[in-house]
């Protein structure tokens with residue numbers, strides 16, 4: 454197994470790059486998807502969220518009301534801390550489980566982690582950054598993902614800066630061009646990934662750090 458991380462700002466093109474890597478045979482461990490999975494109706498995480506934040510974060514169909522939860526968490530730093538303390542350990546454990554399922558294979562495993570810069574993982578053999586100017590992020594979020602512009606800018610503001618993400622990058626994908634400009638970069642990325650050494654059979658993640 455070869456294990457790398459993929460990150461980038463919201464709307465930079467992480468999912469697009471992940472899909473292209475998956476098409477070449479990579480196994481994608483998608484942090485956003487895992488967050489959704491661990492919060493399914495009936496999950497311990499959802500029960501804890503309801504206990505801490507009240508039934509107002511549960512929608513009529515029993516699923517998590519993300520907008521209601523975001524409204525509470527982003528208005529209050531203590532609430533955000535509590536939210537992270539409930540969700541992060543479950544997400545981390547599930548992501549590690551998905552990675553470890555590939556140990557012993559020769560697969561390239563890509564952890565797609567939007568907030569990798571904010572939450573670095575030292576076991577990764579490389580950090581891939583999908584890079585675009587902020588104006589391109591805004592334009593794609595508005596055009597393709599239905600954001601209004603102010604919301605897109607606010608979401609981008611809350612994340613690391615472009616410079617912070619690029620620091621320590623091992624491979625940078627410039628996704629400011631069109632999709633045709635992306636493909637040859639993915640080919641080069643895939644070639645580079647094959648040059649990384651296979652992790653040993655006794656590879657383990659360090660014990661998860663305590664949530665802050």
Ligand code: ADP
Pocket residue numbers: 461462463464465466467468469470593594597598628629630631632635
């Ligand atoms: P992320 O996963 O980083 O939030 P996405 O991969 O969802 O970003 O990309 C954001 C939007 O922009 C999607 O609708 C995607 O199809 C589109 N997109 C991604 N890369 C390009 C590109 N090079 N040219 C045009 N549209 C793109």
